[in-house]
Amino acid sequence: MALSGTLSSKAGSQERSDLVAFWSVPLLDGVHTVEFEHGGTTGKRVIRVDGKEILRRDWMFKLVGEEKFAVGKQGAKCELRVDPLPHFAFGYSLLVDGKPLEKFTEKQSQATRSWAVLAGGKRYRVVFEKQTLNVWVNGQYVETENTFIDSGSEMSFEFENLKAAIKATSVDRKQGVIHQLFVDGQLIEENGVY
Secondary structure (H helix, E strand, C coil): CCCCCCCEEECCCCHHHHEEEEEEEEECCEEEEEEEEECCCCCCEEEEECCEEEEEECCCCCCCEEEEEEECCCCEEEEEEEEEECCCEEEEEEEECCEEHHHHHHHHHHHEEEEEEEECCEEEEEEEECCCCCEEECCEEECCEEEEECCEEEEEEEECCEEEEEEEEEEECCCEEEEEEEECCEEECCCCCC
């Protein structure tokens, strides 16, 4: 879920179709990849999200600037910035919902919990929003049944014939509330696999 990619590049480089940067953007409906091609001499700009081309500009005279686009089912607002660096080089950065990707990712990890579940040869991403108490499976909202248990609360739900529950327990004031996902009775580690 972390930022990856090249942050600067010599503008005259034509290797690998002018691919200069790529990022991973974690959202409720999954982790999306953003790729950016930049032709330093032609001004060409190509943006791909999850491998699909969403923007192409050829022969631009302005080599720096920004491009705005949306990512994911929730339509997260992204801004890709091209800034000048010394020696005819460029810096590339991605903002998501007005924040640098690193800060956005940090805020997402504080506001949500996510688990990767592999069952029946299929991969599922379960995301729990702590403030709204909503649960999403592969980007689709799922109904939950909430009950109190001895050690806290439990939100039960089903997906693809699997019985799942997110249990919230309070260990102490320092750690706060701990959220754990159980699928068919087995504990799933955060970002782990069932």
